[in-house]
Amino acid sequence: MQHSPIRAIIILLVAVLGIVIAMPNFLPKDVQASLPGWLPKPGLVLGLDLQGGSHLLLEVDRSGIVEQRLSDLRRDARNVLANQNGIGNLITTDPATNSIYIELTDPSQKPQAETALRGLQNTLSNVMFGGTGVEELAFGETADGKLSVTLTPEGITQRMSSLVAQSLEVIRSRIDELGTTEPSIQRQGDTRVLVQVPGFGDSQRLKNIISQTARLTFHMVYPGMSAEQAEAQGLPAGTMVLPTQDGTKELVYEDVALGGESLVDAQPSYDQQRGIPVVSFKFDTRGAITFGEITSQNVGKRFAIVLDDTVITAPVIQQPITGGTGQISGNFTTASANDLAVLLRAGALPASLDVVEERTVDASLGADSIRAGLTAGVVAAVLVVGFMVIAYGVWGVFANVSLVLNVILIFAALSLMGATLTLPGIAGIVLTIGMAVDANVLIYERMREEQRSGKSPLQAITAGFERAWGTIVDSHLTQLVAAVVLYFMGSGPVQGFAVTLGLGILTSLFTSYTVTSYQVGLWYRRVRPKTLKIQHFRFIPDGTKIPFMKISRYVIALSIIMSVISVGAAYFKGFNLGIDFVGGTAIEVQHTEGPADVGRVRELLDGLELGEVQVQGFGTPEDVLVRVQAQEGGQDADQAAVTKIRDALAGDQYEIRRTEAVSGTVSGELAWKGTIAVIIALACILVYIWFRFEWQFALAAVTTTSHDIIMTIGLFSLTGLEFNLSSIAAVLTLVGLSLNETVVVSDRIRENLRKHRKMPLPELIDLSINQTIVRTSLTQFTVLLALVPLVLFGGEVLRSFTIAMTFGSLVGMYSSVIVNGPILINFGLKQKSDDPTTPANKEKSTDGATV
Known part of the structure; x- marks a missing residue:
């Protein structure tokens, strides 16, 4: 109880500092902007549930990475064996064991083949553990004499971790292109990325822009045979069948003639002759030279432009294109052409990302x-x-x-x-x-x-x-x-x-x-x-x-x-378990013209064939909570369910105020x-x-x-x-x-x-x-x-x-x-x-x- 000047100074100092630091957070934006420079800037950020916006938790698709890596490995093995060393081979892929198996036409060339294949070994650095390397491949031989190359579990995990780090920068670039303010992009563990964008209420568009891989590649179309014929007779060596936007298929060469990494710009534009939205693109110097060589050598042949393993367009090369520019045409609207340009400018994601949790307010x-x-x-x-x-x-x-x-x-x-x-x-x-x-x-x-x-x-x-x-x-x-x-x-x-x-x-x-x-x-x-x-x-x-x-x-x-x-x-x-624990989608809707009719909402949703749908009053008389079970087909099916519900209720003056979607994995x-x-x-x-x-x-x-x-x-x-x-x-x-x-x-x-x-x-x-x-x-x-x-x-x-x-x-x-x-x-x-x-x-x- 004795007077202590030091204690009084400490209390006064803490109180004043507390007021000075906390006060700017409660001032209007225009007043905050006019504060003296020596005052601390407001550091408190309102969460999405207080200012609205979108929250996405994305996870690297492990199966997709393994599938893509096996495809690349098969192509690389064929190249080093047949093209570089003249070793005849037949390669098969086994996704169950994450392996490829090589059967040689001449078994006497096995030592030479083993040496060539070991040159494919890739040592992935592990930054978290002092830069030690992780070998991605394991080599072996089956009982019937086939050579095997297998992706190691450690290599897959390390590649996923590296891809997440690369994905952060691509996602940040894409969101910056949208012009949003104060996005939060954080790594969550080895395989996930958390994205929060305040004030951006169109979660579907945000999800499409963020999660789409946007891997642009150019392939020559295989001549003289349709995709249907190839599937019936057997695919020619080095080819693959890809779907098109209009529901058909194309037979194209596996080898990538030119990759989207050579793009330096992409802009939405309008084709005056055909009256349709298109995307114009421009290559860097190296890409322009390659593009010119391809179009010069293949006049009269079809050239497929592929986005995420889907053929956007496959026109016939009419003449050499030496300026390093071109355009992509497809079933674009003005908005979708703009979004594709955003994706191409920001670059492709190194791996596909699945949305495992989604919240929109x-x-x-x-x-x-x-x-x-x-x-x-x-x-x-x-x-x-x-x-x-x-x-x-x-x-x-x-x-x-x-x-x-x-x-x-x-x-x-x-x-x-x-x-x-x-x-x-x-x-x-x-x-x-x-x-x-x-x-x-x-x-x-x-x-x-x-x-x-x-x-x-x-x-x-x-x-x-x-x-x-x-x-x-x-x-x-x-x-x-x-x-x-x-x-x-x-x-x-x-x-x-x-x-x-x-x-x-x-x-x-x-x-x-x-x-x-x-x-x-x-x-x-x-x-x-x-x-x-x-x-x-x-x-x-x-x-x-x-x-x-x-x-x-x-x-x-x-x-x-x-x-x-x-x-x-x-x-x-x-228990009445929420979607946090059982997965599915919760949608809060509000009737804009008076109290909501829960029975009417149930009636509107009954015929949508979405499985178990629960409808209940929520908070005020105008609000209704709709809970939908997780749909078969993953995130796309869940989003389609939300769209169906929005469309079904729109005619009765209901608007969606909040959505939460959680996958079974996260729950x-x-x-x-x-x-x-x-x-x-x-x-x-x-x-x-x-x-x-x-x-x-x-x-x-x-x-x-x-x-x-x-x-x-x-x-x-x-x-x-x-x-x-x-x-x-x-x-x-x-x-x-x-x-x-x-x-x-x-x-x-x-x-x-x-x-x-x-x-x-x-x-x-x-x-x-x-x-x-x-x-x-x-x-x-x-x-x-x-x-x-x-x-x-x-x-x-x-x-x-x-x-x-x-x-x-x-x-x-x-x-x-x-x-x-x-x-x-x-x-x-x-x-x-x-x-x-x-x-x-x-x-x-x-x-x-x-x-």
């Missing part, structure tokens, strides 16, 4: 989400701030000042990190508002206890801060463990929630202790009160002697029954990662509490937390609330919240074990619970004050999340107060010996040193 829905989040935040803040003043008077004002600074510091930290603020992120901040005053309540309640024990006001204030600190750290760290696990195991918006929750936990350690203690010190030196009137309102009176242990057997029996019901419901009834991964996340969180907390307390406390804490998880999961099953990725976030957050209460009670039990060595253990646990229940009820109420506005005003997207959090927090209080004590006894917690020299009592023996 309309800008109007983003504005609604911002409004919902702000409303929930303002209401929660007003309720929490008002309650703290009612409950603690001037002490509540101290807590509220710390709370305001805490929120400012969260936004400042997010801005410095350049983080993305999502709707779940706003929910994390709102939840932090309810949780941040928990430390202040702990301190204040400890002060009241110290004053009742006969200490002077100054001694009570000092002891309150000192003796509450250990409990504050323990409770905050258990919540932080859950937030960290949530960040590393979650994805997208869930990570946004984890970031804001984690930052709020860290900043509240500073504001609730350091800032509040400084305010209290200033007040005490000015007022010098003879007694401390800290609390003005409480739910439970002081000095309660509720016999919790006497009713414990009934409570445990009730918990067992509820747990069995929850597990039984989960096993027999199951399985999310379900597995969610399960692992909960297990890891429980394991980490078990280790931490075991280290800080004793093994009985650790096992009891994990048992009560598991009880809360089972109850919450039972809620999802019994009520039919949608269980999705945000539900896992709710469960993990509840792990932290539940343990917060459990740690406070356990900490008091541990303290009383040292203080009341001869008190029977059930009485001691009753005493500990009654001593902490005033604080528990108050902090739980402030959390509910933050959660209820999220339920009412946070929007339908967060509804299942916030309901689960509200239910889980109540169950967490119940288990921490009533269930935890009997479990401690059953796990064999013992009273301390009176001898302070025994190993069990070699901890700090002085009363004031306990935490």
